[in-house]
Amino acid sequence: MISEKEILKKVLKIELRARFLAQQLFTGKYASSFKGKGIEFSEVRPYAPGDDVRSIDWNITARMNAPYIKEFTEERQLSVVFMLDIGASMHFGTSEKMKREYATEVASLLAWTSARNGDKAGLILFSSGIEKYIPPRKGRFHIMRIIREMLYAEPTARASDIQGALEFASRVFGKKSIIFVFSDFFTLDDARKLRILSSKHDVIGLRVRDRSEVTLPECGMVRIKDSVSARRCFADFSSRASRKIFSQRLSAEERMLDSLFNSAGCDLLKLSTGDDYVPPLLNLFRTRSRRR
Template sequence: MDTKEIIKKVKRIELKSRRKANNLFMGEYHSSFKGRGMIFSEIRPYQYGDDVRNIDWNKTAHFNEPYVKIFEEERELTMVLMVDVSASENFGTKKQFKSDTIAEICATLAISAITYNDKVGLVLFSEEIELFIPPKKGKKHVLRIIRELVNYEPKNSKNNLSDALRFLMDAFKRKANVFILSDFMDESNYLKNLKIAAKKHDVTGIRIYDEKETEIPDLGMVRMVDAETGERKFINTSSYQIRKKYKDYYAQMAYEFTQEFNAAGAGNMSIRADEDFIKPLLNYFKKHAVK
């Protein structure tokens, strides 16, 4: 992809994502995640209904009337987008690849975040950390993130979420809102590190899948290639046993994704690559909203 095509695609994704963010769930994003805590705002005379535990006794004694300390939520947040760039993401049978949908979701989330002056960071991972962009604010920074999502050429074809989660814990000492975007075709046994990460951070796994991945159609003898290992073999897709075995394998993998994220206390959702992702995101944010 040449420079002009990259710029054109970045602008298209940015404009499309801005409309989605502005029109549909900006308020839901804002209400779904807590800030880091409460910070001191001011001291003022006591008013009916104030919490007596916040009385400032020094000021009260000095002015001979009750004064209270007022606190407000520290709203600024850090969002971390962890994106799987392994070879299996470059698959799609309808309007776009899984990686394209991931880029659009990331752009929409990032634009929502910077609208509230939050910071956004990006981690691209395969079987190693391929790129880390530390969190910053602003539109220029988000455009850089979109550009990397559109143009980055991965060095490795496999993935390892367990190691990526270890990097997350080392790189981010303070609480962050972490979105992991992947197809979760991962055999790295990541549950242990996911549990540790979810205790410190607000973690959400977003599984992106293609409809045709869920089962193999009857196409006779077909040569297939494993995108991550490069292994090639002929498969008799006319065999009911083979098709059923694959369908059961895929269903189990999708089930394990949900089970492991639930076990870790992390949020999760699955989005088909060719569907409008706003509705599932909106529903998730509503359920996730701080009461």
């Protein structure tokens, strides 16, 4: 069993890298990628060359006999929620990291980036049911607790009920939040719950797969185990027919997942445990900034 000292060491290691990346690369891009809760009136001031004429307050302009404009500021503080699938299929990895650990590193970076913008962070862990819910709050120790739970919370079931987790999030969060959903999405086959959640919140899916789940390794006859049912069987990974079937099923699955997220109006970022997550995250932020 892992010791408390080892747990703290792991959490601090992830925290250190996340805080560095948040400070160096992500803070400004995050603020321009995710909208605040709304726009509120700030002040009226004299018009200056270059100001948008659509902002002129004509009532005050008439009274003062000089052009004045209204200024508005964005209400910035948001709740950022991390939903992590901790079902058995996320406890898999052929590279140096399990999918769950990789997802935790990405979430830690996003948590520290949001914290630097004054946002609160919360957590939902789920398998076949809701395993843990931590309401959004601020503070370093709060984020460290989130990292710890993402890494080490023990699931009570092997299966994953993504639909149930999405429904729980819809019930719990009233005000608009940013919701990052981390999963391999093997069990997502319907967009209705995703669509309901995204009608109130900004939902981003982060599909995490192991490299071997995306590209079949050439290693001959292998004994494999289903992570959810625990059934075992043999598969010939060197067989041309097997590789063709795998490729066809993967392509069909990718198209279905893209279609589900598109129909729900949500962004989907596809990540692989063998790859650096920084470039695709930066690309996601740039894409969202251009859409604002």
